[in-house]
Amino acid sequence: MMSPARAHGIRDVGAFVLIGLLSGFMSGLFGVGGGTIIVPMLVTLAAFSQRLSAGTSGASIIVTAAVGVISYAAHGQVDWLAGALLAVGGVVGAPIGAHLLNKLSESTLRWCFVGFLAVVIVSLFFVVPERGEGVEIGVLVGIALVAVGVLTGILSGLIGVGGGIVVVPVLILLFGTSDLVAKGTSLLMMIPTTISGAWRNARNHNVDFTAAGIVAAATLLTTPLGTLLATALDPFVANMLFAAYLVVIGVQTAVKAIRARRKNQEG
Secondary structure (H helix, E strand, C coil): CCCCCCCCCHHHHHHHHHHHHHHHHHHHHHCCCCHHHHHHHHHHHHCCCHHHHHHHHHHHHHHHHHHHHHHHHHCCCCCHHHHHHHHHHHHHHHHHHHHHCCCCCHHHHHHHHHHHHHHHHHHHCCCCCCCCCCCCCCHHHHHHHHHHHHHHHHHHHHHCCCHHHHHHHHHHHCCCCCHHHHHHHHHHHHHHHHHHHHHHHHHCCCCCHHHHHHHHHHHHHHHHHHHHHHHHCCHHHHHHHHHHHHHHHHHHHHHHHHHHHHHHHHC
């Protein structure tokens, strides 16, 4: 069941193009879906509700992730088996997160996630990945990858974070993966997860297909550019840029946690 059509003027279309160009570049550069950019910008620039923004973002990310995977695969920077194992875990974890959403303290979860990001940010200053290193798959590593996927899916369902925010640093820090392979593999993992989420959101009328299509089309131009820059950067510089990006995400999450707490206190 598709969402009802919504009229968009030239200003909205321009906003969608801008959002797509920016999110596509960030997706290619950092191996993330871009939802952390798309959602707030749709709310701010196009007056979308939070729910409609999230659903529309998820639908557009399908294309962004696919283009990113192709771009990284062209440079031999995708671990297909690791991505598949992460995706299996993600598909399992997302419904669990959605189920737990009304049973756990969202504020506590957000602060735990901020703590996780703080540890990752500090670690990125000391761990410089070796280019070309993939994931050596064994039984235990395979189980660990599925577990990471489950955790990522749960976090996605609970607090709406994208898979790349968790998967990329975990692959680098815990599995010794190249930063480029981590980013390409992260994007691969997102495809089945975002397809599943987009289908559910579309059934609930939470996807603006016009906006999603324009955003997705714009990402076609900039996602490969972000990938090219990622491959050209020194690994340490790439780590520092990713750490800066995580700082922004951490601040956004902390602000949301503070606002939610104040709202609960006022209520």
